[in-house]
Amino acid sequence: MTSIIAHLNKIFDSRIRLGIMSILLVNDATDFNTMKELLELTDGNLATHLRTLEKAGYIESTKQFIERKPNTRYVITESGKNAFKEHVNALEKLMS
Amino acid sequence: MTSIIAHLNKIFDSRIRLGIMSILLVNDATDFNTMKELLELTDGNLATHLRTLEKAGYIESTKQFIERKPNTRYVITESGKNAFKEHVNALEKLMS
């Protein structure tokens, strides 16, 4: 028998990663600095969590220059949308 | 300005603790061994997470003997109910 919490996604144990996913679920694309301000994180910390999500295939990044400044934009993938929604659904089901 | 994830409760970063809370939210009281089976955990691991929740004031325990065996029952507190619901509400709001 599998545990009742098997449908909760280990990647979303982190509030910061939940925050990143929700930002990208609501907004089409968000850049590094905007996210840093929204979540009030240091560069290194944010970069680490973004990388974890990217390695999981839940987000994607594109680098470009805007107004002469480097700018990295992040978007959520279909896989990421599904995983996030399934996680929240699983949590809601646990409560019913 | 406070971060958008400020309303997510750090204690609920753990799937196991989420599982414990949801069990106790749905059931009036649950004993140690039942919880151990539902969550598929070792004694030590479960005891640690239960203690974390108890120290936070989210659950309470009572020891007794049932059918000649030691039995520890856990219940959720009002504070715990509120904290758990607020956490899930906060997560749902993040997605809207």
Add this chain to the structure above:
DNA sequence: GAAAAGTACTTTGTGGTGCAAAGTTACAAA
């Protein structure tokens, strides 16, 4: 009262994760 049996811990050790701070890289503009 000593031993057995079961529950519920506590301890120990190891590996993983989170984080800030500091250092590094990359690229464009001047």
Add this chain to the structure above:
DNA sequence: TTTGTAACTTTGCACCACAAAGTACTTTTC
């Protein structure tokens, strides 16, 4: 080629998760 900004990467430390093993507690049996 120097400067400036963004976006990492590295480092080091502290905390957390977990399994396994050991311990304590209470009841029943002998």
